[in-house]
Amino acid sequence: MSIQISSLTPGVLVETRAARVSTQPAPGRLSLRARKPALPALGAALGLTLPECIGQRAAGDGTEAICLGPDEWTILTSADLVAGLMAASAGVDQPHSLVDISGREVTLRIDGPRAAELLSLGCPRDIDGIAVGEGRRTVFDGATVVLWRDADNSFRMDIWNSFAPHLAQLLDIGARELAAESA
Amino acid sequence: MLLIHCPYCNETLPEAEFTYAGEAHIVRPPDPSALSDDEWEGFLFIRSNVRGPHYERWRHMHGCGRFFNAVRDTVSDRFLTTYPAGQPRPDLASLTAASEPSK
Numbered sequence A: 001m002s003i004q005i006s007s008l009t010p011g012v013l014v015e016t017r018a019a020r021v022s023t024q025p026a027p028g029r030l031s032l033r034a035r036k037p038a039l040p041a042l043g044a045a046l047g048l049t050l051p052e053c054i055g056q057r058a059a060g061d062g063t064e065a066i067c068l069g070p071d072e073w074t075i076l077t078s079a080d081l082v083a084g085l086m087a088a089s090a091g092v093d094q095p096h097s098l099v100d101i102s103g104r105e106v107t108l109r110i111d112g113p114r115a116a117e118l119l120s121l122g123c124p125r126d127i128d129g130i131a132v133g134e135g136r137r138t139v140f141d142g143a144t145v146v147l148w149r150d151a152d153n154s155f156r157m158d159i160w161n162s163f164a165p166h167l168a169q170l171l172d173i174g175a176r177e178l179a180a181e182s183a
Numbered sequence B: 001m002l003l004i005h006c007p008y009c010n011e012t013l014p015e016a017e018f019t020y021a022g023e024a025h026i027v028r029p030p031d032p033s034a035l036s037d038d039e040w041e042g043f044l045f046i047r048s049n050v051r052g053p054h055y056e057r058w059r060h061m062h063g064c065g066r067f068f069n070a071v072r073d074t075v076s077d078r079f080l081t082t083y084p085a086g087q088p089r090p091d092l093a094s095l096t097a098a099s100e101p102s103k
């Protein structure tokens, strides 16, 4: 049986001695596509310096950005700042696309002593290849996710809504199994 | 599992992040309606199906999202190189010489 999507409201989904998985409050999310020459002007409009290397992140006042591809960024902010950022970047006189994707994803926080190991349950990538303070888009048990590594054993995972119950369920099982193993 | 180097991410990553996308360097005819049925069939369906180094497209689907090209030996499954889409075919002689095991 899978977790109902309605249960993915902010709160702890599972907590064991190995790891804790919790649903994060929904932020404002923006998807930005642009070419290099537009970056300085867009960064000024969004209030941060857009990172140019895939996987790198940057933070501004109440905003956070990650570079996901050669011309693609996700920007996180609070829901009430979205309209302002959209309006500010609309004035940038360079081809670009900035789309409000706030309703598209759910974010889980995965932390605890064996959080990195828990992620290896569904992610084929070497988790240690993602440095603290960076992030990557990757795959987790067949679903595309964005992993943000905030500390050695603290991650955020952005998941498209329809995959979220399945991945939450899998992480729940994994956190319990790891705890049972170390008992 | 194969490990594939994405020329955009500049990282060597597990195959599960990638999808295969057929033979590379197949140019769409600029004026399809000027082609005979045989020529159009050739463009759509006829591929070289080589035994050995094969120029092919991959997409870093669960990553940067980009299509890129690769040269993979269809016998050994070894990747000789990967390079961004739009670049010319790398010279095969230099690739196979470089991947020859040293004696």
Ligand SMILES: [Zn+2]
Pocket (backbone or CB within 6 Å): B006, B007, B008, B009, B010, B060, B063, B064, B065, B066
């Ligand atoms: Zn890539």
